[in-house]
Amino acid sequence: MPSPFQRVAILGTGLIGGSFALALRKHFPEVHITGFDREPVLREAFDRGVINLGAPDAEHAIAQADLVYIALPISTTMDLLPEIASKAPGHALVTDAGSTKRKICRLAEEDFNFGAMFLGGHPMAGKETHGLSEASAEIFSGAKYVLISEDPAGPPTDPRVAAFLSLVRTIGAEPVWLDAETHDWATAIVSHLPQLASIALADVIAEEEDDELRLPASLAANGVRDSLRLAGSSYDMWRDIAISNLDNLSRALDRLAQTIEHLRANLNSRELEKAFKTANRLYNVLRPE
């Protein structure tokens, strides 16, 4: 099957942008990919054959593109959106992979008035690690891929959107249409909250540290190691997410603190059993055998 897009510009060739490039390479070897990132990253991407060409700036990267894929931090994305809107070819689809959607989509609504079309997106496919070295064509496999539509009548019927949907499916992901408000609420609960819960847990453990015996961390078994996987995530990425989803995340953290306090006050009552049963049910949904 030929790619629905012949020339693709990828702005930000880190974990997500690099993985998207590798997935394109795998399924559509004929696609021409131009990358834009910091110079050493671009060089590595070129040397590894991830991109065909490195561009010195966003404007050059997108000049000929049928598809512009923005996989940059949220704040950088917002800084570049006006320029991308004015400089992208009129026939192009511009989409992003930012972890929060309200601010980016609101800005895009203002900027994309004619010519290129903007489609907000968010592949639910991160890792606690980052960078091109962690990129893989398989990262999207089995992942939900959120696409944003504010139209209650349904997603846009533009052929570029249909083409991108087809591409998303080809790289193994499952498209999910949501409005930006719903996306930011849901990801606050299921992605941003777990991230900060893992940071908080790690901080409590670290603060208890006994220099002599390296307790309690020295007794860590597999369970807590899994709970601390997200504690390896980088602040540089999460700062933007926290700031751009402050209301939802704040409410979610408040609920978590209250739930923990409720468990604390009920360690020897049946409330603890109720909490385990609810958690077991969710575990069974998320980890089917």
Next chain:
Amino acid sequence: MPSPFQRVAILGTGLIGGSFALALRKHFPEVHITGFDREPVLREAFDRGVINLGAPDAEHAIAQADLVYIALPISTTMDLLPEIASKAPGHALVTDAGSTKRKICRLAEEDFNFGAMFLGGHPMAGKETHGLSEASAEIFSGAKYVLISEDPAGPPTDPRVAAFLSLVRTIGAEPVWLDAETHDWATAIVSHLPQLASIALADVIAEEEDDELRLPASLAANGVRDSLRLAGSSYDMWRDIAISNLDNLSRALDRLAQTIEHLRANLNSRELEKAFKTANRLYNVLRPE
């Protein structure tokens, strides 16, 4: 190398007891293992060759044992300890695998006055799953194995203890001597707190559930799935742990709730960066590359 113990009684042949039996089988095929558990579990253990013999009660199981290995829930262990103390052969070593140690060791101190020797233990090798079907000889491999000594002069020099230490190392675990107070403090932070944090996180996610779209859980990616691994744990086991470590666990939960509230109040300040940096450091200690 011959086993330092020829006849072993395993009380409770679930995940830990069954795994201990399988590890013995692997390294010391000549050892005779008598199991005690509910009848269907014993039958399965016998059919799988995990035990040589099933006993109808603890008294029969331990009658001839050189080593008595208690891998029962904490409350059952405490119910049985007086009987085990009075009925175990005088030359035997009795050890347990309970997840909290103060209550069990205090009771053992009263009960084991002559004859059999008691050694409190806790292999840091659980899983969120349980039962004999999950048992594996490899579960102890690389795990810390806490042994309890209250003597500031050092661990006991009894040859039975030396023999058990050697056995623990043979099955791949690393013995760590702690007093019961220190053990219960450290495990509250690094095992019991992560367990309840995972339960609380799952409860918050489950309570937000939108019936129609199954959001937010339907967007769950790998990160949150890892954070929710412990949410599959069984209340039946954790009830005893929570109740027998109430003071330490309550304090740990309080700290976690406070830390989460601190993050909530500082989502757009440099305090968030500090929290990430501390967490990243712990992550790097627990997950060396």
